[in-house]
Amino acid sequence: MAESAENRLNRLVQANSEENRYEWARKWKAGGKPVAAMLCSYVPREVLYAAGFLPWRVTGVWSEATPLALLYRPSWSTPRNTRILELALRGDLDFVDALVGTDWDIDLKRLWDEWTALKSPKLSHLMFVPRFTTELHQATFRQSIAKLLAEVEASSGVKVSPQALNQAIRLYKEMRELIQRMYELRKRETPAVSGAEALGITTAALVMPPEEFNTELKALLPYLETRQASLASKHPRLLVSSDFLDDLRYLELVEDTGCVVAMDDLDTGSRYFMTGPEESATDPLMALAKGYLARTGCPRMADWDEQINQVIKWVKEFHIDGVLELRLNYSMIRHMRSPFLKSAMEEAGIPFLSLPREHHFANESQLRTRIGALVEILQAA
Amino acid sequence: MNPYEIEIAKYERRLRAIEEKPSPTMLASNKLLYRAEMEENIEQLKAWREGKPFLAGAIMGEILRSFGDYHLVPLVGIADRLGSKRAEQYVDKVRAMGLPDYACDRTILFLPLAVMEGELPKPQIIVVSTGFCEVINDSHRTLARLLGVPVYGVDVPFEDPHQPHLDYVVKQLEGLIEWVEATLPGAKYDETRQVERQKYAHRFEAALHDIYKLRQHVPCPDHPRDVFREPTGPGGFTNPELITEYYESYRDELQERVKTGFVPVGEEKLRIVWAISGPYGSNIWDYLAERGVSVPYWHYGQAARNFFKPTYGDTTEFGRKLTPLEEGARQMMYNSWAGNGERWIKDTLFACQEFQADGLVIFEQTGCQPVLGLGQLTADRLEKEIGIPAWRIEGRMLLGRTERTEDEFMSGLEAFINLCFERKKSR
Numbered sequence: 001m002a003e004s005a006e007n008r009l010n011r012l013v014q015a016n017s018e019e020n021r022y023e024w025a026r027k028w029k030a031g032g033k034p035v036a037a038m039l040c041s042y043v044p045r046e047v048l049y050a051a052g053f054l055p056w057r058v059t060g061v062w063s064e065a066t067p068l069a070l071l072y073r074p075s076w077s078t079p080r081n082t083r084i085l086e087l088a089l090r091g092d093l094d095f096v097d098a099l100v101g102t103d104w105d106i107d108l109k110r111l112w113d114e115w116t117a118l119k120s121p122k123l124s125h126l127m128f129v130p131r132f133t134t135e136l137h138q139a140t141f142r143q144s145i146a147k148l149l150a151e152v153e154a155s156s157g158v159k160v161s162p163q164a165l166n167q168a169i170r171l172y173k174e175m176r177e178l179i180q181r182m183y184e185l186r187k188r189e190t191p192a193v194s195g196a197e198a199l200g201i202t203t204a205a206l207v208m209p210p211e212e213f214n215t216e217l218k219a220l221l222p223y224l225e226t227r228q229a230s231l232a233s234k235h236p237r238l239l240v241s242s243d244f245l246d247d248l249r250y251l252e253l254v255e256d257t258g259c260v261v262a263m264d265d266l267d268t269g270s271r272y273f274m275t276g277p278e279e280s281a282t283d284p285l286m287a288l289a290k291g292y293l294a295r296t297g298c299p300r301m302a303d304w305d306e307q308i309n310q311v312i313k314w315v316k317e318f319h320i321d322g323v324l325e326l327r328l329n330y331s332m333i334r335h336m337r338s339p340f341l342k343s344a345m346e347e348a349g350i351p352f353l354s355l356p357r358e359h360h361f362a363n364e365s366q367l368r369t370r371i372g373a374l375v376e377i378l379q380a381a
Numbered sequence: 382m383n384p385y386e387i388e389i390a391k392y393e394r395r396l397r398a399i400e401e402k403p404s405p406t407m408l409a410s411n412k413l414l415y416r417a418e419m420e421e422n423i424e425q426l427k428a429w430r431e432g433k434p435f436l437a438g439a440i441m442g443e444i445l446r447s448f449g450d451y452h453l454v455p456l457v458g459i460a461d462r463l464g465s466k467r468a469e470q471y472v473d474k475v476r477a478m479g480l481p482d483y484a485c486d487r488t489i490l491f492l493p494l495a496v497m498e499g500e501l502p503k504p505q506i507i508v509v510s511t512g513f514c515e516v517i518n519d520s521h522r523t524l525a526r527l528l529g530v531p532v533y534g535v536d537v538p539f540e541d542p543h544q545p546h547l548d549y550v551v552k553q554l555e556g557l558i559e560w561v562e563a564t565l566p567g568a569k570y571d572e573t574r575q576v577e578r579q580k581y582a583h584r585f586e587a588a589l590h591d592i593y594k595l596r597q598h599v600p601c602p603d604h605p606r607d608v609f610r611e612p613t614g615p616g617g618f619t620n621p622e623l624i625t626e627y628y629e630s631y632r633d634e635l636q637e638r639v640k641t642g643f644v645p646v647g648e649e650k651l652r653i654v655w656a657i658s659g660p661y662g663s664n665i666w667d668y669l670a671e672r673g674v675s676v677p678y679w680h681y682g683q684a685a686r687n688f689f690k691p692t693y694g695d696t697t698e699f700g701r702k703l704t705p706l707e708e709g710a711r712q713m714m715y716n717s718w719a720g721n722g723e724r725w726i727k728d729t730l731f732a733c734q735e736f737q738a739d740g741l742v743i744f745e746q747t748g749c750q751p752v753l754g755l756g757q758l759t760a761d762r763l764e765k766e767i768g769i770p771a772w773r774i775e776g777r778m779l780l781g782r783t784e785r786t787e788d789e790f791m792s793g794l795e796a797f798i799n800l801c802f803e804r805k806k807s808r
Contacts, residue, residue, distance in 0.1 A: 073754045074775060076483045076747060103539055106515055106750040113722030117758050126721055128538045131511065136556075137536065140549045302522070302534050332481055332516060332750065336523045339479040354479075 005223035009193075012216050013200030016246060018062050021207050025095060028054040028209060034097035034156060037121075038206075039084070039112060040104045041267040041298070042129045044145055044288045046168035046277065049210065050160045051152040053098060057206035057268075059246045060084040061092075062360040072114050078330045080244045080359035081111035088115045098123035098155060100148065104300050105333055123155040131302045133293040142289040149285070165284040169277050169291075171210050178217045179205060179273040182224060186262050187318050190228040195240065195261020196251035197229065202269045203246045233258040236321035236378035239314060241265035241341070242357070243298055243328055249361040250326060257372040258379065263318035265311050271296045299337040307337075308344045315350055321378045322351035324371065329356050351378060383500055384459045385426040391462075392419035406604050406645040406670065410634050413627035417618065424619045428452045429502040434565075437495075438508035439521045440535060442616025443582055444554065444709050445508060447575035448561050448568040454504055455617055456524070457517060460490040461778075464662065468779035480523065485658075485748040486779040488516040496527050503528055506565055508557065512537025512550075513682055513716040516750050533560045537713050539720045544699070550710035575705045581615035581625050583693040588628035593678070593688040595635040597736055600649030601675035602638035606666035608676050609659060612687060646670040651801055654738040656680040656729060656759075658746040661778045663787060665794060674798060678736040682718040682751060685728040689735075690715040718751030725752060726759050733767055740801035741771040742794070746778060770804055772797035 014020055025035045036053040038045065045055035060083025068089035069082045087093050099121040101112030109126065116124040128144045130137035153160055182201060185192035193201065205213050236259045240251060246268050251261050264270050277291025296310045297303050311323065323345055327334050338354050345352035353374045355367060382390070392415045399412055429435070429452075437454045438445050445453060463471060468486060474493035476482050481489070494500045507525040509518045509532060518534070525532035535553045538546045558570040589612055596603050612628070615621030638644075650673035658681070659665065669676060678684070691698045693708055703711060717728040733741055741763055743756045760771035774793055776786070 072757045074745065074747070077753050107753055109539070110722060110750075110754040114754050114758065117722070126539075128540065130536050132534065132536055136549070136552050140538070140545075143545060304526070330481075330483060332484055332748075333519055335481040336519050340526055342479065 009220055012204050013197050015204030016207050024208050025056050036098040036100055037096040039101040039108055041272045042102045042292055043100045044292055046172055047149050050164045050168040051156045051158045058084050060359050061087050062247055076330050078107045078328055081107055083359050085111055085114055088119050096121055100125050102127045102129045125151050138289045138293055142286045145285050145288050162284050166279045169279050175205055175210055175214050176273050176276045181221055185224055190234050191262055192224040192227045194229040194231055194255055196248040199251050200248050231260050234260055237262040237319055239263040239320045239323045242326040243267055243334055247361050254371055257375045259375045263314050263320055267298050299334045304337055308341055312348050325354040326357045329358055385422045388422040389419055408607055408634050410627055410630040413630055417624040417627055421618050425452050435502040435504045436506055437504035439517045440508045440510045441709055443575055443578040446578055447570050456491040457487050460487045463490055465779050465782045472780055483748050484516050485746050486777055488520050492524055495524055507532045510535040512713050512719045514751055531564050533557055547710055551706050554706050572705055579693055581621040584625050585614045585628050586692045588632045589687045591632045596677040598639050600644040601677040602635045604645035605669050605676035609679050646673050646675050648673050649675050651739050652677055652737055653740045654678045654733050654736055656743045657752055658778050659744045660776055678732050680729055680732050682716045685717045686715040722755050725755055726762055729759050739805050740769050743771055743773045745775040770800055
């Protein structure tokens, strides 16, 4: 009997769950092909894919303590990176052939240092990503991408042609377009998917082989067109802003308080998928540099005004009633931007709440109370 | 009293104390340092009262001073000198502003001060840069937004300088020139002025290099308290002459000490390298001196550049003389804690070897992102490659300093020094 569309959707949503996320890498490796662990959304996956790697975004351990990593990382470092290091030190990530990090912030850079020093992956590369987006910075980012390309070519023995790069760009562009169609369906009064489901789908896209993901989502879109997410309440509609959020339970908790997360401002969501690189017959590396720098920036980028204005645009476009910021604990740059996001929201008349969170699902009761209070106020409005 | 008045009073007290009862172990040239610091504070206070323009920046003073007679608000330096009691008051304000209180003390404590009217002059522009301590970059950027003043950022790659990256930084400095001239009324970049300033910087760095070289001498001619003093170059001073003289005089004095065999810790029994930061105002340095422990090298972000990286005028690295802007760019690209972790670890190990250390204290300043997570890696490598122990201790330079934390710190330090003595005996 053919699998129901709902079951198929659930499988996709759970593709990055703690039980399932390794399966994609294992299958890829079973085909004799290498896996590249990506630490950040600024790593151009197209380059890795074109060289035969499965670009696989690493998620930290959710369910257990981190005794090994805490020998190296202080209590005030971001828990997401500590939880990734724990996995690496436990040996759970020994299958990784290449590790690619960036200077998203120093904390992430140091995770790369620790993983590299303690586990010596076959290929370990740290990318420089400019904090500005002018032509000069694009050109320098292009050099940085070219350097990554040279390293993956040397490691894999695969010479990547401009055509192969363009093909990868096309594939990921298709992925983005499919996800954008799914986001369109979130604009409805009753969105086709809940916020948690949407995050499940976008995080699936970050670990699954792109063709397989595209096939799945393409097949599901007609069903999603007709679907109404099962939600405790359709009102108020929230936008959630955060970084490195990949545990669906956070958004399930938010929605469980009686609202719908109808849009996000996440590097694991809209910031990665709403725009992206275009093919280029003349210089695909430059196309990648431009595409990755042109996307809505993470707080580490200098264009805070543009980032905040984009949130305001999304608020209008997705009929959002309030913005909930879930700051990853000890993410210094997010925390520094937070007061400005708050004041911009106040100025725009958008209700706003900022709360700290762990990487793994924790402090449920406190979060439920605080978010519940916001939801209640918005429901009464 | 505002921060300038507090500083002026402090240096007056110090100078008086030296006049009345000079310490036999401290440098006589410290008088010049205190005079230079006092005069700079007087100068800035006067300029502020006269309504003269101020700039702020996490970037080299030599460049910012090339635009005219502007004064630079030394925000990090002001945070450094708050003292624990005032620091606790200001961190409460940092929290109230919704900003992170877990950032390193010196990187954030100036924020409430700078936004409080009447405490500090308001800069007309702020220039920030990555490539050293990125939290300072971020907090200066934050300050620009809080004050509503224009900000310009220079993006410095984390790798060692090579031609494309040097060009990248130079182009951004050229952009900075255009931006400052367009943003700041009356500002005009003057290369001659920058060259003049770089001459002072060159003298300062040459003297500093010699100071580090002299500290390598066994026994070390410098007192641990003087070693643990962050060098402030002439770029930070309106009048660069006196501070430059201080470093030259400091060097001469160390030379004299080597010649006469004067050792400020008495008989030198042990040498340790100190890394990152330390609890300000504590008596650790006197304790170490009393036990015959020299601290010939304090390792922090810029220390390696002060000593063993190419300096102003060097032509070997790029095979040619660099332009003034290139010189500035190169200086921005050598910082031990701006690169990947390997840069910091290698520089630390190199320093421990060069300075013949018997042990390394890694003071892991809470919130110091540049060295986040590198303590254990450094300690492991140190043991393996050089065979000396390291003490990793987390603490804060200003905040959370209670009698209990001080006692704990001192007993930990004592235990580590004892360990180093034991290990030295068995080597």
